[in-house]
Amino acid sequence: MESSDEDAVEERRVQLRPVTLHLLPCDVPVNRPAPVGRFFTPAIRQSPDGLEVSFRGRSLRGEEMVVPPGLVGYVMVTEEKGEDRFIQATSSFSSFTLWGLETIPGPDAKVRGALNWPSLAAAIHAKVPED
Template sequence: MESSDEESVHRRRVHLRPFTLRSPAPVTLHLLPCEVPVSRPAPVGRFFTPAIRQGPYGLEASFRGRSLRGEEVAVPPGLVGYVMTEEQGEVSVGKQDFSEGSEEDHEVMESPETLERDFDRFIGATASFSSFTLWGLETIPGPDSKVRGALTWPSLAAAIHAQVPED
């Protein structure tokens, strides 16, 4: 690793709040074939969900006047989906968010080489999912879609990294 890169890594770390992964509420998710380059709440339940129809070739909906075709995609067995959000505002280490942390965490913090600094960033799970609706523009994404391909990756990765028994 180059030194400059190492420096930037040390400058800011992103930490995952482990306790948030314990029991986040399940949510309904839609993955659309478009990007809205802002992050803000959207009235999905008022505008989008009520307009979904079961058509002869899968789910039908529209977004911004364009036709969408969708299908349910399950998270592969052995995996779970999380919706992750970054903690906002001034998060200081050792306050509210850490109250649920284990004793071990506190010990780590108190050491001089603490892993989490007050200028680091923290993310946590706000919801979980075991499936989501994948939408394609005008056509069903289908088995060859990129997302489905991506979801086969964990099992493929496990297979190619597995020990091969010597004969």
Template sequence: MSTKLKLPPSGSLNESDLHFIPVKIEYDGQAKVKSYFTTSIRETDEQNLSASLRGRPLNGSKFDVPSGYSGLLMTETHKPLIEGDDREITASRSFKGFRYWNLDQVPGQGDPLLQALTWIDIAKALHGPVDEDISDSQGSLKSEISM
């Protein structure tokens, strides 16, 4: 089984306003978010938001896509009929930021999605360039790193 990713030319995708909401909705398609949800959003301060969805209060925060990265909304355009068939996933929209919502508390570093975003910084530290001058605890050892 292979998965093909189709990416259109840079800048050709329409930009979307993205919301990550902790609910399960038995619907897969376009929704009138601007008419029925966005109108209830209130800013509590610079980063935090509050809203309601079907009478349930939501607490949210705004987040930007990390510098050097692009946010893409991917849609599966060819689903496998049987196990082992090829899949095709196409970028349908782009986004520069998103709003992350919780039901009972303001989003914080304990949320799984926000913890996943910290891995970007960890990956940069682990896989980024390394200074060739490395010292031991006394500062006397100089070694070279070869890759």
């Protein structure tokens, strides 16, 4: 998102490397690099009912999720240097793969609902036309 009210902030457009992302229906409570390209991506299969893969011996079904028009996804990384914290975008995305445990996440997926919020927010904050 861009800030328009703070003129002091210098605006720069940077081209970020697009990245492929997978959102899994489980928690791995660590933050570390994982060999996705060697273990996960080559195992994805296209079946008549969508994408299929397995993780840790459990079956996953997936579908592509597109970031709503007008918005861009960023992968943000926080870095702490002494007292200061730096938050920076490392890559961008316009779609990602959403995985469900054994079934396709479908229309009721939490993330799908979350992606509807920006358009609803825009609507409720829009100026009401005066008659």
